[in-house]
Amino acid sequence: MLRYIARRLVATIPVLFGVSVLVFSFVHLIPGDPAVALLGERATQENVERMREQMGLNDPLYVQYIRFLIGKTSFVAISEDMTYTTRSGDKCIELEDDLVCKSKVSDTTWQSAQTGLTCSRVGSGMICHLGGVLWGDLGRSIHGNIPVTLELKRRFPATVELSIVAMIIAVTIGIPAGVFSALYRNSIIDTATMLGALTGVSMPIFWLGILLMWLFGLVLGWLPTGSRLSVGVELKTITNLYILDSILTGNGEALIDSVKHIILPSIALATIPLSIIARMTRSSMLEILGQDYVRTAHAKGLSPRVVVVRHAMRNAMMPVVTIVGLQIGSLLAGAILTETVFSWPGIGKWVFDAISGRDYPIVQSVTLIITVIFVLVNLLVDISYAFLNPRIRYQ
């Protein structure tokens, strides 16, 4: 088992490497000079040249790639008497025309407010870096010059909350629907479910979103059509997952309000995974129900319920687990469309705005982050799969 996990981990490294190369090369896909694209057509030659220098576009590609990964990393030897304490109690040190400080509250990182240079104490010196995705620094947005990581931290919980709720809907409806269709094959339940599932995968989710918004938000007026909370509803945030936060703080009003807000977007986002899970569960169940051991179980007089739940479903769930894992990537990608329709303030809406504003660093970073998450989730799915099905490990 450990060997299997180790092998899967090792296999992930070249994939992540390839992903990083591809995402790094995005900026070179921009037609013409990326510096001109960022500054606009009317930029002076001088400014363009300075931008090229700043972006490091004049360096060889491999240098640019390494910088994309680790940024400008350096080790500075320091002694205790080089640091001093400001009046507000922050500790500071001057490094090459820059001032890096450590606030009283945070105990390990030193950061420059001016350039974003970040340092950590290591032995008798400091390791400092500026940029570099491996350090978790994804650069700054073009508009507003905001650190991408900061904005990502703020927005990611909204997308995660939406995706979790969508996944819960997809699994709790999709699996039973698939099981029942298989049990009552060719019945009206089966036909209806499969027709629904086929429509689900054929429907653009943004259109479904608009339809839901129009019907339940405007015509019936039952549910809100945008954002995460109504104006005037207060919530003290801890995790930024609003439903969880309102439960943790015992805020009933915010709980009801945030649930109401999440229903429509999560239904829209859930449709595709739900349809795929239902179809997969059905076909997997049909295959298992035809197996000899299921017939044996029936023959030895077990109740149909026991046969279905204990013999068939357990085995039929194997491929479904993989599908559920694979859907997480499509959920995160689908969030871009759903969040745009419902003005949901997550990373999807952010990417949409970034695309319209040609804010390339945001598009690049979000693609990288979502893909890395997707790869890691698939790794976890593979490993959990091996736990569930011992035969996998020995292949």
Added chain:
Amino acid sequence: MTIMEKGLASSTLARGHEGQFRRVLRRLLRTSNARLGLAIVITFLLVAILAPIVNPYDARRDLNLRERLNPPSAEHPFGTDDLGRDVLRRVVHGPRVSLRVAVLAVAISLVVGSLTGLIAGMIGGVLDSILMRLMDILLAFPYVLLAIALVAMLGPGLRNTMIAIGIVYIPPYARLARSMALSIREEDFVMAARSIGTGEMRILFTHILPNGLAPIIVQATLSMGTAVLDAAALGFLGLGQQPPFPEWGKMLVDSIQFILSGSWWVMLFPGLAIMLTVLGFNLLGDGLRDAMDPRLRL
């Protein structure tokens, strides 16, 4: 094998294929779902081809502000949009864009992917490993996201939409073609061809490709549907066809702001058109899969 025997073998093969084609078509038309899918696909293809002939449309001049956002009526069965343009007319001119993107994107992925897979499978060794690792990297991305990112970088427009969708669809074809090459290259008839000195390329195109086409055709039909969906999604994000030319996805994103004022018809019909097209390809693809390989029937 003498020349005569070889001729005999190839003619039997050819007859086998003729029979296979008819058999597939007969099986396909037997199920009502597949018939429905085929009918939908043919209808939209006809609309795409005939619309500019029967009902020429110059999107650049289409503007009638006196008839803004009129609900469906006898004159405008699908109503009018915010610029007073007839929604029916714009929906009818939509499949030209969507189907063109889908056909070309699928063609790019099919050709590049199949060749990659066949070469990897036939030659094997280091080249196989490199090509397949490249495919793994492409597969590591959620594909819609990769397509969005590619077009966002390359710049919006139909051509880049096709290229981006074409690229992200490559891996399944490569994998299919590779496994097909691996399994077929050990078959007796390939050994026979090789033993009489047929070149590798010729073996590839005359023996391996025709015998492994079925899963590739099924994959292509199913991915036509998803390509229409993804093209609409890119259009929705403002990355596909640029205004004022009609594209279903773009029509949908523009419609959102008018729903608040109750103009539901602006968003209903383009969405229905996308759904029907995709449904058509999905029904047809499922039908083809069942018809070509009964073992795969779910």
